[in-house]
Amino acid sequence: MTIKKRLARASVGSKLALLVLMLMMAAFTALGLVFSTASKMQVEEGTERALAQQQQQITNTIELFDTTMQSSVTRMLNAFLAxxxxxxxxxxxxxxxxxxxxxxxxxxxxxxxxxxxxxxxxxxxxxxxxxxxxxxxxxxxxxxxxxxxxxxxxxxxxxxxxxxxxxxxxxxxxxxxxxxxxxxxxxxxxxxxxxxxxxxxxxxxxxxxVGEQIDELYATITNIQLHEKDFSLVASTAPGQQGKVLTTGQWQGRSLMDFKNAQGEPAFAPLFAADSGQIDYRLAGEDSDRITSFQHYPAWDWVVATTIDKQEVTAGITQVRNQVFGLALLLALAVAGILYFLERRLISRPLDALVSLAQALARGDLSQRITSQRQDEIGKLTAAMNSVGEDLSRVVGQVRGTTGAVNQAAGEIAQGNEELSARTEQSASSLQETSASMEEITTTVQHSADSAQQASQLVNSTSEQARRGNDDMRKAQASMEDINRSAERISEIISLIDGIAFQTNILALNASVEAARAGEHGRGFAVVAQEVRTLATRSSDASREIRGLIDESISHTQQGVAQVKDASQAMAEILSSVERVNDMIAEISAGAREQSAGVGQVNTAVSELDAMTQQNTTLVNQVSGAARSMSAQAQALEQLMAGFKVAGAQDMATSSMSRQSVSHQSMSHMNTQPMADGEQTAFPPPASAPRGSQRREEEEWEAF
Incomplete structure (x- = not known):
């Protein structure tokens, strides 16, 4: 696993602790570099001043010795001439x-x-x-x-x-x-x-x-040093001996003009080009820089030079800098560890609990809740997630109750249609017998009168059932409208979550801009802001997908309402048709009593009655198909709601199974007829979510 993936999977507390560690290390490093650089410059400046003072002291010593000896020799010459x-x-x-x-x-x-x-x-x-x-x-x-x-x-x-x-x-x-x-x-x-x-x-x-005094002066000059590797020397500036080292030491008798610097040029040539000064150089074959301060003493054709090793001068500062860096690292690690412990306790663990709650809600388990007494942003987010779970539980419970009632009503309508269909078929059989027995006019008329009376009773009963079915359709329509309003409420909640994600994205974008203004010190904070922005974008995408599902549910609910309205209109038409049948049967009864009207009128009446009966049979079959469709849609909606786990789900599931058993028993006794071409259920069974999509959502929650 790459570092980028490990960082993406790390907790928020780990990321914040790592960010603080990096910032502290950067700050301590910058402070140490500034301190060491400033100290190094001060030490070098102080060393150069001390070197110049030492050089001046040596020159003053030589001048004092020269003046003293000149006075002495002058007095001796005067004494001789006297x-x-x-x-x-x-x-x-x-x-x-x-x-x-x-x-x-x-x-x-x-x-x-x-x-x-x-x-x-x-x-x-x-x-x-x-x-x-x-x-x-x-x-x-x-x-x-x-x-x-x-x-x-x-x-x-x-x-x-x-x-x-x-x-x-x-x-x-x-x-x-x-x-x-x-x-x-x-x-x-x-x-x-x-x-x-x-x-x-x-x-x-x-x-x-003055040979002995000069030798002592050479020794004194050679022994003058500020550090272990420092040394002083006297070289001749006389023609023919320029650069020859006069003092004792490892360079005695050698010419300074023979020494080369790292560029291959005479390193000490500047000593003979000016009366005094300082030169910085590195001798060929050495790995450290040197500073040589020099001053001429023209009276003796001397140049006095004092040399120091830069690396030796700054060795103490380098050691202190390394110690400061080590202490800074230990301090940064200690602070990062304490911060990691606090952030894990105050941020990471509550966020893990919220992630678990969100995953449970995503799986349909609406019974999970989190108890928190915090009043900060995490506490508010916890309260909001609990509120979402409670609202979803209430909506699912209401939808379950409504779908059960719709399923029961559909079963009753199917049972009524079954009775109506049987009686309608019986009426058609009676009419056929009446047509076949026209020769036996008396028996046929009496039988027709009796059949007409029975048909009138059946039609009245059918009319009453159709009225009850129409009332149930209206109730189902009202329940579907309640479902529609609940779905719109859920859509509003999702819109609120989407707005929160949008505001989070804006804040992350502002943080990225501020980090860019901070330059190099803000680079680690810019990475965290980009991660927050990515998470906000993912949250916004997820809320839009949920809102799409809710909108699709609203669309299906609205289609169900429309179909319930259509069924209600069909029931009204059935009721009207039944009333017409009742009138026709009354006419048949009148015709039977008026046998004198003739066999032709009876045959005509029987034909008309047979046609009406066939039409009634067709209408009853259509109503049966609509009832089956409505029952299937109610069952599909109930199965969809069964995927959610809410408080008191056992009792609701038991009552739902009882209603479903009654519905199946009613449907099993129906004389089903093939549905007309092109008819289909308004609510097809919900397809199971793809495993890849579920796994991707879990990974997004884990990354959050």
């Missing part, structure tokens, strides 16, 4: 070899500084800071004295400055900054040297080894 005279002279014409090249001579208070690194050793040994002197040679600055050496101990004499240091000195400005010299990080200070004429002739240098 130990020597501020008297420098450049001898451009005197060039001395230095390293792999030569350079002009630079003197300090007459002391030659070229190749005199030992002159600086005392201060370097005391402070641990290397110092140097540079002489200006054109636009270059050549190192002529220094305590700075490479890692293998080689001298740096003869090397020239380049980049920002050279530019600052040529502009007459000191330069302070961190440089990577001889394999170590130094915070350096370069200061221009001028002669007495303020001509730029050289530069002094001092460096503070």
């Amino acid at each position: 130990t020597i005279p501020d008297n420098f002279t450049l001898i451009e014409d005197r060039r001395l070899p230095i390293g792999e090249r030569d350079a002009p001579a630079l003197l300090n208070a007459g002391f030659m500084l070229n190749n005199q690194s030992g002159y600086l050793a005392d201060f370097a040994n005391r402070t641990g800071a290397p110092v140097s002197f540079f002489v200006r040679d054109g636009e270059d600055f050549v190192r002529i004295a220094t305590t700075l050496k490479t890692e293998d101990g080689s001298s740096l004499l003869g090397l020239t400055l380049s980049g920002g240091v050279k530019d600052a000195l040529n502009a007459g400005q000191p330069y302070t900054g961190m440089l990577y010299l001889a394999g170590r990080h130094y915070m350096t200070r370069y200061r221009p040297i001028t002669d007495f004429n303020d001509n730029l002739i050289g530069a002094s240098f001092i460096g503070v080894d």
Whole structure:
């Protein structure tokens, strides 16, 4: 059985509980999605703000370290220069070899500084800071004295400055900054040297080894994280080393430019296209998105980047959302279960009782009733169904009583017609004997007079029976009219039920329109409204079929009334004919007494009397056929009413069987004659309802 058929066969309570469950699930799901989405957005925004703050804190730490070291190296250079005279002279014409090249001579208070690194050793040994002197040679600055050496101990004499240091000195400005010299990080200070004429002739240098502090700073930056998978790093922006990771960790020494995103493009290229910002990306081969906040520190050619994993940030929100969905499901199931229990008790069970009552009424059992104290719509519907059963029981009882009386009256009419037919045949036999015995005029006249006297008595009796039959016909006509009025009352009740079904259909249509306006949230309610509308349509169709049957019964009843009227007119004609026969017999008696009138007149009278007798026989046969037809119609109507079970049905059935027995006994003694061509009963026996139709009606009640 498909889900659609199962849903169609489900009770109203089950459907309402299922609808409430679906609506609650939809509402809770929508609420959970809104809550989780809003929470996720808030967490992401808060994380991005915290990431930006953390990034700013790292930058501030670097800037504070830079400022502190610059102040320290500046003080140390000033302290170094304070130990020597501020008297420098450049001898451009005197060039001395230095390293792999030569350079002009630079003197300090007459002391030659070229190749005199030992002159600086005392201060370097005391402070641990290397110092140097540079002489200006054109636009270059050549190192002529220094305590700075490479890692293998080689001298740096003869090397020239380049980049920002050279530019600052040529502009007459000191330069302070961190440089990577001889394999170590130094915070350096370069200061221009001028002669007495303020001509730029050289530069002094001092460096503070900050390698350990830089390593500690790298470690500090690496350990800064908001979540387990977060990490921070420092990469170089210097030409030739752009993207190289300087901090410790799994990416140390690797270039950020080697990492690709899911689209196959360099994932960290935006870090070197702007001074600061954030980028969203997913590395190739990974299943989670990342956010990296970055900021440049131009003084050191650094870019500081902090990265977080989006999935890790929203993991808590996802867990809470799943828990909310689980609790919502449990709550929805609990509410639906309680609602199902209440609806089954307050709606489904009363409706099942009403369905059973309607099925009993459909089977003809009009004795069933439902006791209910409710005052709501179901209570009103129960009262209406009980009222329908009572009205139908009263109508069926009245029809049963009327059909019994009609059947009895038809039996009496048939019995009277039997006597009339016998006497009419006897009169015809007497007339034949009279015609054969015309030769014995005296005996024939006397016999004719006696026969005429007897015929007069018989005709009088027949006239009296015909009058009683006419009165019974009028009573039968009145009873049939009462049946007609009762059937019209039933038709009005069916029309009322049809109107209720029409109003229900209108309400269901309005509910469907309102559900369509509600959009997706009203789809389940639209399905229920369509089912209600379908049921209302079925109820309307059923009421129209019942009204058709009632209208057909009214039509048959009206035909019966018309035929009873015809029978009454026939009885009147019989009565008139009997009176005419009586007059004729009187004339025969007068003719017998006036024998002298002649045999010819007697023969003429006998012939006329024979013709009238034959006509009377034909009329009596016609009345007998009408009586049989009326009796058959009454029996058919009684059988139709016997299909209904009402209170007190046993007594009514017993009396009906007694009347039917009397009718059959009366009919069995009749001298039946063939009915005229084309005659048939006005009420044929009712055909049994097809099983398919009955089964279809039961299925419709069950679906309701």
